Amino acid sequence: MIGSKQVRGFTLVELLVTLAILGILATMLVPVAQLQIQRAKEAQLRDALREIRRGIDDYKAAADDGRIAKRAGGSGYPQSLQVLVEGVPDLRDPKRKLRFLRHIPADPFSAAPNGADWMLRSYASEASDPRPGEDVYDVVSRATGIGLNGISYSKW
Numbered sequence: 001m002i003g004s005k006q007v008r009g010f011t012l013v014e015l016l017v018t019l020a021i022l023g024i025l026a027t028m029l030v031p032v033a034q035l036q037i038q039r040a041k042e043a044q045l046r047d048a049l050r051e052i053r054r055g056i057d058d059y060k061a062a063a064d065d066g067r068i069a070k071r072a073g074g075s076g077y078p079q080s081l082q083v084l085v086e087g088v089p090d091l092r093d094p095k096r097k098l099r100f101l102r103h104i105p106a107d108p109f110s111a112a113p114n115g116a117d118w119m120l121r122s123y124a125s126e127a128s129d130p131r132p133g134e135d136v137y138d139v140v141s142r143a144t145g146i147g148l149n150g151i152s153y154s155k156w
Helices: 012-064 081-086
Strands: 118-121 138-141
Touching: 012 081, 012 138
Parallel strands: none
Antiparallel strands: 118 138
């Protein structure tokens, strides 16, 4: 058969079926990717809260041990998160400063820089209604969403 020529390739139907299958797979992949992103941000939020709270607790312990000067009638907690980074003079060794954080971790659910994204709770405020005051007793996220565990980020 000298005159006949066999054409090889895909038909239009085969190409459409392949594209439909790829489209279905892609739509299934998007929610999984979004879930992974949310999990990663929640892990960063947990780590940031743990780091800040550890710094606050270490500051309070140093104040209770007499290594940091306390204000008269003060709670012994830091006046701001920035104090944890800048450090305070060590009363036992005046040449040395005690620092409790290298930097203020950012809230992964917020775009505010330099720790401005945290809602501060003072020692005088209620746990159910955190409010800033003369000191920083705790921090919570300003994020309004609900975590994968069903608890609001502001309650973590």
